[in-house]
Amino acid sequence: MQVVVPFAAESPKTRLESVLSFSEREALARAMLGDVLEAILETGHEPTVVSTARLSPESESDPVTGHADIGTLVDRGVTIEVDDRPLTDAVNTRLTAANGPVAVVMADLALATPDALTKLFATTADVAIAPGLGGGTNALLASHPEFRVDYHGASYLDHCRIAGEIDASLETVDSFRLATDVDEPTDLVELLVHGSERQRALSTLLAFGFDLETTAGRTDLRRVK
Structure with a gap:
């Protein structure tokens, strides 16, 4: 089985601009990618990162968190390919060329x-989808040779429709950890609550000085340094 991990290398996590600088967003995006790749490797599969720009693998540990960077994962079987086309086109090219099942796992699934x-x-199932909150598609597995993706708008509903049009069996995978992608500041709360300090992403966020604040029964994000 081929496992594809799309990664937006040039403009990482723009919706986090209100709480993170560009360099911080870049570091967090790379940390989440590392966590996703690590999790995939532990399932016994060797993922391919499809990056919108060259992703320089570093073999040294991060000086802030102490975690090994992408270079170590490359040594363990991760492949990096550059493809600057839109997400839908880049993924469909690989679905078309595949000789078997293809999984697509987003790089910001920090949990x-x-x-x-x-x-x-x-x-x-011919097509299995792990939807994200809000109607997106956070991960999928396609075994049907005619299935193609469309990541615009409410892509989960679009993918269900596409599966129906090609008469493919469909399964929705109900998973809190795959449903939680980190796009908005409120998503960082989920990372602080449910993440593990063994993970790059949580260690990175803590190193930036973020913590949880509970007021009036609501848990929110605060920066303590």
């Missing part, structure tokens, strides 16, 4: 675990 991904990878 993804090997167990959650194994549940997706183990499906016997």
Whole structure:
């Protein structure tokens, strides 16, 4: 099975501009990518990163968090390809060329675990989708040779429709960890609550000085330094 991880290298996480600088967003995006790749490797699969720009792998540990960077994961079987086309086009090219099942896992699933991904990878349906909150598609597995993606708008509904049009069996994978992608400042709360300090993303966020603040029964994000 081929596992594809799209990664937007040039303009990382623009919706986090209100709380993170460009360099911080870049570091967090790379940390989340590392966590996703690590989780995939632990399932026994070797993922391919499809990056919009050259992604220089570093073999040294991050001086802030101490975690090994992408270079170590490349040494363990991760492949990096550059493809600057829109997400839909880049993924469909790989679906068209594939000789078997293809999984597509987004790079910002900071809470993804090997167990959650194994549940997706183990499906016997022609198309399995792990939807994100708000109607997106955070991860999918396509075994039907005619299935193609369309990531515009409410892509989960579009992918369900496309599966129906080609008479493909469909399974929705219900997973909190795969449903949680980090796009908005409120998503960082989920990372602080449910992340593990063994993960690059949480360690990076803590190194930036973020913490949880509970007021009037609501948990929010605060920066303490």
